[in-house]
Amino acid sequence: MPEAIGLNHYLLLGAILFVCGAVCMATKRNAIGVLMGVELVLNGATVNFVAFAHFNPAFAVEGQVFALFVIVMAAAEAAIALAIVLNFYNNHLTVDVDTAEELKG
Amino acid sequence: MSLQAFLFYLLAGLTGLCAISVVVTQNIVRAAAWLLFTLAGVAGLLFLLGANFVGATQLFVYVGGTLVLVVFGVMLTAQGPFITMKTGAAEWGISMIVGLLLYGVLSVALLTKPMKFTSEESTQGEELRRTTVLGEALMSVDGATQKAEVTGVPAEKRKELPNKGERSTVGYLLPFEIVSIHLLVVLIGAAYLARTKRRPAGRAGGVNPPVV
Numbered sequence: 001m002p003e004a005i006g007l008n009h010y011l012l013l014g015a016i017l018f019v020c021g022a023v024c025m026a027t028k029r030n031a032i033g034v035l036m037g038v039e040l041v042l043n044g045a046t047v048n049f050v051a052f053a054h055f056n057p058a059f060a061v062e063g064q065v066f067a068l069f070v071i072v073m074a075a076a077e078a079a080i081a082l083a084i085v086l087n088f089y090n091n092h093l094t095v096d097v098d099t100a101e102e103l104k105g
Numbered sequence: 106m107s108l109q110a111f112l113f114y115l116l117a118g119l120t121g122l123c124a125i126s127v128v129v130t131q132n133i134v135r136a137a138a139w140l141l142f143t144l145a146g147v148a149g150l151l152f153l154l155g156a157n158f159v160g161a162t163q164l165f166v167y168v169g170g171t172l173v174l175v176v177f178g179v180m181l182t183a184q185g186p187f188i189t190m191k192t193g194a195a196e197w198g199i200s201m202i203v204g205l206l207l208y209g210v211l212s213v214a215l216l217t218k219p220m221k222f223t224s225e226e227s228t229q230g231e232e233l234r235r236t237t238v239l240g241e242a243l244m245s246v247d248g249a250t251q252k253a254e255v256t257g258v259p260a261e262k263r264k265e266l267p268n269k270g271e272r273s274t275v276g277y278l279l280p281f282e283i284v285s286i287h288l289l290v291v292l293i294g295a296a297y298l299a300r301t302k303r304r305p306a307g308r309a310g311g312v313n314p315p316v317v
């Protein structure tokens with residue numbers, strides 16, 4: 001192999017996760033599919049945080065602390081988003097985000 | 106190829122391919138399964154980076170908690186047509202182009218301005234110490250993290266600070282507490298939002314007639 005595993009390898013993987021999540025949010029019509037896209041984006045951020053924590057000694061603690069906060073925030077966000085989706089499903093009997101247009105002007 | 110490089114390419118390939126499968130598959134149940142493997146792969150990468158506690162938290166909270174929540178959401182709403190909702194070809198094309206352009210921008214930005222950090226090979230004892238330091242940082246124990254300047258305080262007011270405006274240890278006790286309260290509030294709110302509302306009996310018409 002040409003070079004050892006460095007920071008750029010991890011950042012490129014984080015970019016893959018981020019782009020997959022963004023495309024997932026844009027293309028899925030199922031509301032839970034959109035939620036999965038958000039999870040992918042947050043995981044890309046976690047990988048970046050921990051990679052910086054590993055490769056830069058100045059961020060050794062901070063990177064991991066903020067990765068933990070990201071994970072907890074993702075759990076909270078998933079709980080509240082699923083509650084909203086279930087409420088929407090109870091009222092409209094669908095989870096298609098294209099039909100959620102009551103607030104459209 | 107060293108063991109670390111082999112493990113990285115294995116886990117990164119697994120994670121990346123599963124993430125792409127989440128996007129590509131049209132079946133929402135399969136997307137949940139691919140997401141499970143993606144999250145597990147990310148946890149493996151965190152272990153590879155020496156972040157043992159964060160990796161374990163990722164496994165517990167994400168794979169064990171959040172994903173179970175998502176799967177329950179899929180099961181509760183998986184009614185016939187919603188399992189496989191097709192996306193139009195034009196939307197796919199535009200999204201793929203935008204996604205590839207975004208990835209191109211990100212990778213060019215990464216590779217043209219390389220960030221060089223000294224990466225020291227960490228040993229097992231150091232990782233144990235690092236987990237201890239992580240807990241001390243969350244508890245704002247003195248000396249756990251690097252000292253930082255207190256910013257935004259005028260020079261004459263610095264004398265009134267407890268440490269006379271000198272560089273002080275950065276702690277994360279307050280964010281930790283805020284996150285805890287935030288999680289509690291969010292869970293109560295989610296339970297309130299998702300509860301089943303009893304229709305009042307005897308009232309004709311009911312509330313919120315389902316719109317199909």
